[in-house]
Amino acid sequence: MDFSLSKFLSGLWGEPYDWVKWVHRNFSDNHCPECLMLDGCFFKGDNHPSHPHHPYCHCILENISQSKAQSQATVFADYRKFNPYLFNIGKKYPHTKEKLFESWGYNVNDSNFLKSEIEKQGLKKYLAGEYKLGNLNKDGQRISIRIAIPRKDKEGIVSFISGWMVYPNGKIRLTTPYGGK
Ligand SMILES: [Zn+2]
Ligand SMILES: [Zn+2]
Known part of the structure; x- marks a missing residue:
């Protein structure tokens, strides 16, 4: 997701989406071992592995709040x-x-x-x-x-x-x- 958009949305909802959760989606039979290991991992929004990770990477970065990262x-x-x-x-x-x-x-x-x-x-x-x-x-x-x-x-x-x-x-x-x- 465009980071500027997520900042805009965070303004609307009142809670900052400072973090991202890496989500691997099974859209093909090729399960890249690196993306599988990243699946579900939390990273600070400005400090995550390069995304998309490679051509045809179907992974998405889901926005999560600092408080969710903190509590989990x-x-x-x-x-x-x-x-x-x-x-x-x-x-x-x-x-x-x-x-x-x-x-x-x-x-x-x-x-x-x-x-x-x-x-x-x-x-x-x-x-x-x-x-x-x-x-x-x-x-x-x-x-x-x-x-x-x-x-x-x-x-x-x-x-x-x-x-x-x-x-x-x-x-x-x-x-x-x-x-x-
Ligand atoms: Zn991959
Ligand atoms: Zn991927």
Whole structure:
């Protein structure tokens, strides 16, 4: 839908349609895996995957209100992304991300704090449209979100990029607690 038209309609109905829901319609036997993964996902109206996604894409963007997005959105970060993965318990993973968090004064005992802080900030920033669209493929649409946490070793704040996957009805799931500076 023409965005200027949706703005006009939102004026009529009194509630702003700031969000869009990606809707895949089955008009052919060719079910594009990317569009299927986008089906039902919520995006901020000015921050969604390119639409139409390809020639003969039958998907539509349905306008939804900020309050609907807000009331339905959920966030999930698996505890195991922190313990054992992030803090590399048992040195089983080919990364050294734990060194960075340790240099900020964090250790594996902070896993629950980091999990809930990243979930809280992730949801808040997703709902504010403060995310960057990343790779989209047959596994889904990735987004990245900047997270800020206090240092525990001294005064100050550090921030980093976390990686997420978008699911239908406003759900986002953490894929990478630390994906870069
Ligand atoms: Zn498609
Ligand atoms: Zn499509």
